[in-house]
């Protein structure tokens with residue numbers, strides 16, 4: 263039986279209602295936290311658990327929480343990042359839609375640990391219908407005395423609200439999210455100051471991903487120690503993976519961190535192998551911004567070890583031969599996929615989503631999209647491929663927020679691992695329309711999995 | 712839900728029901744931070760006033776939240792869900808990003824274009840449909856997909872698209888992000 267901590271009750275009918283949720287052990291962490299634990303003790307358990315932020319960066323949550331400034335008389339805020347816009351990622355939507363009370367419960371327990379009396383869930387505008395599901399769950403929680411004043415008679419007060427966005431990927435970046443929550447354009451702020459010091463309305467703020475907040479529930483219930491024993495090394499606990507693309511069973515899977523990538527792709531408990539009996543060609547393992555890897559590097563590291571679904575194993579080899587766990591947006595491509603065309607959808611995405619504050623990002627993303635378009639149209643030259651490489655290398659480290667890098671990395675990785683495909687597009691443009699990719703073009707057998 | 716438009720004598724005003732929602736939204740934020748309600752209130756305005764935000768509508772929102780009109784224009788022009796031009800009764804927002812592309816989003820877009828005789832961003836001549844290609848909507852495991860109003864239509868095939876368009880045309884109702892699905 264695979265270990266499940268978040269989705270273990272997902273199959274129970276009515277689990278989206280407070281009553282069924284509570285009958286199955288729901289809200290135990292609130293009872294335990296508020297009645298038996300000090301806020302400091304909860305932060306300590308989260309530290310011990312080794313939980314790392316599930317939004318993409320993987321920063322240790324307990325450490326982030328301990329950075330929160332606590333000046334007297336100043337409110338502190340917990341803001342849940344439910345913006346989920348990283349292409350390939352749909353796990354937060356799944357969790358909120360199926361088990362909304364898990365997020366509400368996590369928000370209450372976490373707010374208590376951080377000493378917040380007001381908390382917000384910022385959800386992407388396109389998930390409007392999910393915001394309704396959350397609001398219903400929140401209303402039930404108020405009615406049952408888990409929210410509002412004097413929660414469970416403990417004297418602790420908390421108000422929890424849902425805020426919808428307006429459609430902008432950049433609002434997933436935490437400072438852009440805070441700007442948006444203040445009713446402004448989603449322009450990321452220059453850091454420092456970090457949100458832990460000056461966040462929402464200039465007050466100390468913690469921003470955490472939906473899945474991170476949900477994971478606090480089993481950590482408080484079972485203790486940080488128990489959580490830390492699940493997983494592998496510094497990748498503790500379980501992770502929700504959104505699997506999409508050319509696989510037999512797309513969907514959201516809760517995995518114990520550390521299972522082999524090969525098992526994840528081919529086992530019937532997970533993706534169930536490649537569709538239509540095709541071969542695997544490449545995987546984007548952690549959402550659109552992480553480097554794409556060809557079959558041989560996603561299944562095994564450059565050193566020949568099996569690649570595992572963990573922060574460390576996926577990034578082993580750096581960007582030369584590795585990638586990142588990122589948001590867990592696992593996009594699988596079969597042998598007929600054009601890496602060039604897939605990359606085009608990413609460059610168009612990042613150009614569309616750049617907020618425009620920094621020249622390298624604003625201009626670079628637009629330029630890369632244009633060149634990709636030119637190559638796809640059959641008008642590219644070999645120099646264009648070099649130019650793409652040059653542009654992407656000049657964005658990293660020169661922008662206010664990491665969107666610039668997120669736009670550069672997929673370009674670099676596609677050229678690094680599939681340069682021959684770009685060259686094929688450039689040198690034999692006439693055949694592009696009929697032939698799906700380089701292997702076919704050159705009568706080369708695809709690399710066996 | 713909110714269908715009682717109050718654009719009489721060019722007067723732009725929310726229904727009493729919508730005004731109550733605005734008031735409740737503002738109460739979620741600390742005193743003086745009512746601007747925080749801007750994004751949700753703009754969604755409400757778009758649903759109330761024909762699916763788009765005209766300058767007078769944005770000015771009205773500014774007055775409701777006691778902020779300057781420019782603060783509303785800035786925001787309305789930044790986010791992709793706000794329409795600054797009139798749109799058809801139903802906007803078909805087809806995802807075109809990686810996972811959807813891998814699963815055939817281009818065929819879906821082409822099919823809609825051919826059937827309605829419009830290009831991306833255009834509205835059909837009967838004013839019923841607007842086609843808009845959009846970036847990943849978080850439905851990649853059920854690709855290809857499109858959003859119409861609040862509703863996600865997933866695992867699309869050309870047949871399913873035809874059925875959907877037939878149904879929407881028969882219903883002949885404006886879809887909004889605030890619909891209950």
Ligand SMILES: Cc1cc2nc3c(=O)[nH]c(=O)nc-3n(C[C@H](O)[C@H](O)[C@H](O)COP(=O)(O)O)c2cc1C
Pocket residue numbers: 314315316317318319320321323326343344345346347348431432433434435436437469470471472474475663664665668
């Ligand atoms: C361009 C960009 C987009 C992001 N999008 C998201 C997102 O959709 N959801 C999310 O939780 N974090 C996103 N992040 C990461 C957040 O900035 C932040 O690190 C995260 O919400 C922190 O929560 P965690 O520590 O629980 O992961 C994004 C970051 C960047 C730079």
Ligand code: SF4
Pocket residue numbers: 432449450615616617618619620621623624661662663664665666667
């Ligand atoms: S890197 Fe791009 S998205 Fe981030 S602040 Fe600069 S222009 Fe905006």
Ligand code: FES
Pocket residue numbers: 349350351806807808809810811812846847848849850851854856
């Ligand atoms: S790529 Fe289309 S919904 Fe994610």
